[in-house]
Amino acid sequence: MEYKLALIGFGNVARSLAKLFLRKEEALKAQGITFSFTGISTGRHGFAVNPAGLDIRKALELVESGQSINSLTTYHSPITNSLDVINHSAADVMFENSPVNTQTGQPALDHIRAALNLGMHAITANKGPVVHGYRELTALAKSKGRQFKFESTVMGGAPIFSVFRQTFPLAELSSIMGIFNATTNIILSRMEEGESYEDAVKYCQSIGVAETDPTNDVDGWDAAIKVAALVTVLMDTPITPQQVNPTGIRGVTSEMIAQAKAEGKRYKLVCAAEKVDGKVTASVAPQLVDASSPLYGMMNSSTGITLRTDVILDYSITLSEKPGMKGGPVETAYGLFADFVTAAQ
Amino acid sequence: MEYKLALIGFGNVARSLAKLFLRKEEALKAQGITFSFTGISTGRHGFAVNPAGLDIRKALELVESGQSINSLTTYHSPITNSLDVINHSAADVMFENSPVNTQTGQPALDHIRAALNLGMHAITANKGPVVHGYRELTALAKSKGRQFKFESTVMGGAPIFSVFRQTFPLAELSSIMGIFNATTNIILSRMEEGESYEDAVKYCQSIGVAETDPTNDVDGWDAAIKVAALVTVLMDTPITPQQVNPTGIRGVTSEMIAQAKAEGKRYKLVCAAEKVDGKVTASVAPQLVDASSPLYGMMNSSTGITLRTDVILDYSITLSEKPGMKGGPVETAYGLFADFVTAAQ
Numbered sequence: 001m002e003y004k005l006a007l008i009g010f011g012n013v014a015r016s017l018a019k020l021f022l023r024k025e026e027a028l029k030a031q032g033i034t035f036s037f038t039g040i041s042t043g044r045h046g047f048a049v050n051p052a053g054l055d056i057r058k059a060l061e062l063v064e065s066g067q068s069i070n071s072l073t074t075y076h077s078p079i080t081n082s083l084d085v086i087n088h089s090a091a092d093v094m095f096e097n098s099p100v101n102t103q104t105g106q107p108a109l110d111h112i113r114a115a116l117n118l119g120m121h122a123i124t125a126n127k128g129p130v131v132h133g134y135r136e137l138t139a140l141a142k143s144k145g146r147q148f149k150f151e152s153t154v155m156g157g158a159p160i161f162s163v164f165r166q167t168f169p170l171a172e173l174s175s176i177m178g179i180f181n182a183t184t185n186i187i188l189s190r191m192e193e194g195e196s197y198e199d200a201v202k203y204c205q206s207i208g209v210a211e212t213d214p215t216n217d218v219d220g221w222d223a224a225i226k227v228a229a230l231v232t233v234l235m236d237t238p239i240t241p242q243q244v245n246p247t248g249i250r251g252v253t254s255e256m257i258a259q260a261k262a263e264g265k266r267y268k269l270v271c272a273a274e275k276v277d278g279k280v281t282a283s284v285a286p287q288l289v290d291a292s293s294p295l296y297g298m299m300n301s302s303t304g305i306t307l308r309t310d311v312i313l314d315y316s317i318t319l320s321e322k323p324g325m326k327g328g329p330v331e332t333a334y335g336l337f338a339d340f341v342t343a344a345q
Numbered sequence: 346m347e348y349k350l351a352l353i354g355f356g357n358v359a360r361s362l363a364k365l366f367l368r369k370e371e372a373l374k375a376q377g378i379t380f381s382f383t384g385i386s387t388g389r390h391g392f393a394v395n396p397a398g399l400d401i402r403k404a405l406e407l408v409e410s411g412q413s414i415n416s417l418t419t420y421h422s423p424i425t426n427s428l429d430v431i432n433h434s435a436a437d438v439m440f441e442n443s444p445v446n447t448q449t450g451q452p453a454l455d456h457i458r459a460a461l462n463l464g465m466h467a468i469t470a471n472k473g474p475v476v477h478g479y480r481e482l483t484a485l486a487k488s489k490g491r492q493f494k495f496e497s498t499v500m501g502g503a504p505i506f507s508v509f510r511q512t513f514p515l516a517e518l519s520s521i522m523g524i525f526n527a528t529t530n531i532i533l534s535r536m537e538e539g540e541s542y543e544d545a546v547k548y549c550q551s552i553g554v555a556e557t558d559p560t561n562d563v564d565g566w567d568a569a570i571k572v573a574a575l576v577t578v579l580m581d582t583p584i585t586p587q588q589v590n591p592t593g594i595r596g597v598t599s600e601m602i603a604q605a606k607a608e609g610k611r612y613k614l615v616c617a618a619e620k621v622d623g624k625v626t627a628s629v630a631p632q633l634v635d636a637s638s639p640l641y642g643m644m645n646s647s648t649g650i651t652l653r654t655d656v657i658l659d660y661s662i663t664l665s666e667k668p669g670m671k672g673g674p675v676e677t678a679y680g681l682f683a684d685f686v687t688a689a690q
Binding site for chain 2 (some may be wrong): 312343
């Protein structure tokens with residue numbers, strides 16, 4: 001079957017996704033899947049719609065050289081925003097990668113509603129709509145015979161949601177614990193090596209993992225929205241990042257870290273959630289861990305999660321730092337790609 | 346749908362499986378699945394066949410008090426071996442848990458062939474038929490519209506095969522590395538604490554993880570057959586434990602371990618396989634690892650695997666030791682149960 005694809009958001013991750021589709025073209029064909037891109041919405045480089053399939057290599061080239069993609073549009077009426085792209089792309093699948101809005105989940109929520117209502121699968125790396133619309137969007141998708149998928153929202157593309165949902169049938173999840181935010185883990189790792197907090201933040205900004213304003217990471221909000229997404233989906237209990245009420249790492253001083261190191265311990269920004277008698281408690285806060293903890297060995301950009309169920313105790317998934325390899329966008333793109341292949345099967 | 350189940354082998358794991366079915370009866374019903382046990386073959390407590398459903402609680406009680414289950418048979422002709430049970434149980438699913446035969450895969454191979462030919466799903470925790478019959482049995486299952494599944498053969502019930510096969514679509518596996526044998530890991534961990542090799546082996550025998558003759562574990566054969574199973578299935582390249590040609594831990598002395606410890610290192614029985622240009626190399630051997638290795642922190646009965654693919658680098662799954670909890674048979678039983686639920690869906 002031929003799939004027409006719309007890309008809402010065309011930043012690093014979405015462009016990596018487009019390249020991954022090109023790289024996996026033959027493997028997809030072997031599964032009976034062909035594809036074309038029929039709509040692209042970018043933040044600063046315009047919009048393109050061509051229901052017959054647009055030149056994706058050209059779109060990549062234009063955006064990566066700072067030019068607009070408007071010229072690729074063949075559609076008869078003007079395309080001026082993401083909803084225009086969704087409405088006129090005639091796509092079968094929409095990939096939503098607009099910037100995260102922790103508070104409201106918008107505009108991603110509206111994009112996904114529109115796509116599902118038009119009978120598209122909706123696949124996102126955006127945590128906002130998961131936290132703010134999981135039940136509504138899942139029900140909407142079901143009513144349309146389509147899927148709402150979001151593997152890339154946590155641990156950047158590494159299978160987590162699908163592992164629990166597909167390979168732990170009828171298991172009951174009693175707790176999760178992990179490190180979900182790479183930026184703070186890099187900062188804490190570098191502070192242990194003697195770097196100051198300020199310099200560690202600057203380092204993270206220099207390699208592109210932290211924003212100019214690092215609040216979202218260092219105050220624990222990125223971790224909190226990931227906890228909220230996991231609890232909402234895997235524990236079937238909707239909670240918000242505000243309810244997780246995170247404590248960030250600003251209170252962890254170099255002195256505290258040096259003292260911990262002397263005692264064979266480390267501070268980690270620990271994400272945790274537990275379900276007891278149907279009631280969920282969730283938290284994000286710096287905690288001291290020792291070598292007996294699975295979190296102790298996760299340094300720098302490594303992230304990981306431990307799942308405890310009624311049938312398999314303490315099953316951990318770790319995505320290790322790859323020294324010298326900046327896997328980020330490619331791995332996140334793979335999460336979106338895997339969601340697509342699963343939805344297409 | 347009602348599923349009739351046959352249990353070939355009724356040791357710790359199979360009895361845990363029967364209890365897990367009873368515990369999950371309501372959850373299965375919610376999925377539209379009911380079940381009855383129609384055949385049981387034991388090593389030393391006889392055979393039972395009742396195509397209308399036998400009293401599984403009674404069977405558990407009889408075997409656990411050392412009595413024969415022959416009296417539960419209602420079948421009109423004598424039932425004297427496992428193939429009789431398979432042939433006359435009218436089962437939809439056969440669980441194969443006979444003892445492992447590393448060299449030939451028998452008699453499990455014949456049991457699985459018989460079950461598939463009768464139109465049953467075949468689910469096993471036995472590594473023998475995976476290594477000695479994966480392609481044949483998979484093709485046979487496919488020709489009958491049934492499934493041959495074996496999640497519990499590696500890392501005792503924790504999802505590994507299903508994780509790669511279901512949640513990494515179109516990914517290419519380039520290498521695996523891990524610790525697959527708990528007994529040797531316990532021995533090496535205890536030797537690091539100063540215990541002698543002989544006492545550590547005795548300890549493993551006392552808690553039931555090592556056999557009277559520990560050869561299969563300490564000489565690396567258990568690890569090697571697991572490597573062979575993973576390579577055969579996940580790298581689609583049949584190899585035997587003999588080709589893995591393992592080196593065990595007998596050559597690792599207390600002095601070597603103490604010296605490594607002084608240097609911040611540890612010996613681990615490292616299992617590895619790599620696929621380069623379509624050619625697989627696989628090994629099992631003691632190796633020195635330092636704190637930067639994901640294997641360093643896996644102590645005692647912890648086991649784990651690291652998967653490296655073309656899309657997600659170094660994705661690790663760890664099953665942690667649970668101090669004070671003897672999870673073994675229950676977890677292995679869950680792997681069989683999960684295979685059943687997946688096959689039934």
